[in-house]
Amino acid sequence: MQDSALPEDSSRKFSLEKTLKLTKLRLLLMHFESKVGHIGGNLSCLDMLVVLYHRIITKDDQFILSKGHSAGALYATLWSLGRIEEQELSHFHRDNTRLSAHPPPTGIDDILFATGSLGHGLSLAAGLAMSKKLLNQSGRVYCLMSDGEWNEGSCWEALIFAKQQQLDNLTVLIDLNGLQGFGTTQEVADLSPLEEKFKCFGIDVVEVDGHDLNVLEKTLSKIQRLTFVVARTIKGKGVSFMENRVEWHYLPLSEEQYHRAVREIQSL
Numbered sequence: 001m002q003d004s005a006l007p008e009d010s011s012r013k014f015s016l017e018k019t020l021k022l023t024k025l026r027l028l029l030m031h032f033e034s035k036v037g038h039i040g041g042n043l044s045c046l047d048m049l050v051v052l053y054h055r056i057i058t059k060d061d062q063f064i065l066s067k068g069h070s071a072g073a074l075y076a077t078l079w080s081l082g083r084i085e086e087q088e089l090s091h092f093h094r095d096n097t098r099l100s101a102h103p104p105p106t107g108i109d110d111i112l113f114a115t116g117s118l119g120h121g122l123s124l125a126a127g128l129a130m131s132k133k134l135l136n137q138s139g140r141v142y143c144l145m146s147d148g149e150w151n152e153g154s155c156w157e158a159l160i161f162a163k164q165q166q167l168d169n170l171t172v173l174i175d176l177n178g179l180q181g182f183g184t185t186q187e188v189a190d191l192s193p194l195e196e197k198f199k200c201f202g203i204d205v206v207e208v209d210g211h212d213l214n215v216l217e218k219t220l221s222k223i224q225r226l227t228f229v230v231a232r233t234i235k236g237k238g239v240s241f242m243e244n245r246v247e248w249h250y251l252p253l254s255e256e257q258y259h260r261a262v263r264e265i266q267s268l
Contacts, residue, residue: 016213019080020050024238024265026089027076032258034093036101040236040248042073044177044210045144048231049077051216052142052173060139062112062128066121067146067175068102075099078110119152121145122172126162129170140223144173148180151189163201168225175210177235179246195230203228211237238265 014022024046031039045067057063065074075092078084084099091097098107102116112128115121125143132139149155162170176194178185186192195205203226208215210231219229235249236242239261253261 016050016054016217019054020047020213021265021268023050023076023080025262026079027072028253028258028261028265030076030089030092031072032253032255033090035252036072036093037248037250037252038069038072038101039239039251039253040179040242040245041067041146041175041177042070042076043237043239043242044233044235045070045175046073046077047211047213047233047237048144048173048175048216049073050080051213051220052144053077053081055217056220057142058139060137062125062139062141063110064113064121064125064128064141064143065103065111065115066125066143067118067149068114068116068121070144070146070175071099071101071103071116074103074111078108083110084108118146118149119154121149122155122158122162125170125172126158126165126167129162129167130165132169133165133167140169140171141167142171142173144175146180147174147176147178147185147191147194148188150174150191150194151180159198159201159203162226163203166226170226171220171223172228174228174230175233176230177233179235179244179249181246181249183246195228198228198230205230207232238268240264 079089092099093101103111105114113124122143125141129141180188182188198205205228206219207230208219210233234243242248
């Protein structure tokens with residue numbers, strides 16, 4: 001199934017706002033065709049991914065998607081850059097595909113590790129940052145995490161390591177949408193205010209609107225030290241019946257829901 005909102009060429013040289021809209025539409029189509037859920041958490045972090053890949057990340061930088069269940073958002077972002085072909089997105093989550101439900105360990109140059117077992121991404125990112133530091137290599141390491149992921153003790157161990165080793169080439173982004181698999185983050189295991197917990201470890205913390213593209217770009221472009229960017233986001237952002245609804249951590253789209261979601265994104 002194709003959608004008239006998709007670009008006809010592969011260059012996709014648009015404004016950041018238009019790029020985000022087209023990427024959202026392609027993400028919805030990809031998940032609808034494959035009958036795969038996790039759409040809400042994809043939409044909460046997609047703005048950050050588009051800004052990172054289109055404005056911030058350079059050839060010397062590395063990226064880890066710790067919240068691997070949002071692999072669809074990463075694939076769609078790489079598609080928006082022409083690094084994944086249109087036809088391949090139609091094979092998402094199917095047999096013998098490179099585009100598995102979580103980032104694969106091999107086959108895609110932009111993906112360095114398989115992720116999705118929550119709590120491991122920051123450790124991987126800290127290791128990459130430590131390696132760059134020891135080898136005196138240029139570039140930063142970026143790690144995108146979920147807020148519910150901080151229920152995992154390994155995240156705090158990695159934070160302690162990063163601070164102790166003064167990994168000033170590491171930027172951590174937290175997708176603070178307030179929801180996880182079994183309810184709100186406050187109901188499941190309340191760590192709020194999460195940003196204050198980070199500050200207690202001596203970490204530089206910046207709080208931003210995770211859906212303000214200009215603020216994200218300005219914030220990320222200025223970071224030069226070990227910094228945690230706490231991005232306040234909305235699960236299912238841009239689709240009214242998904243926003244702040246925990247069930248869209250899981251549900252696939254029906255045909256009626258898909259067309260309604262497309263209309264809402266197109267009207268933005």
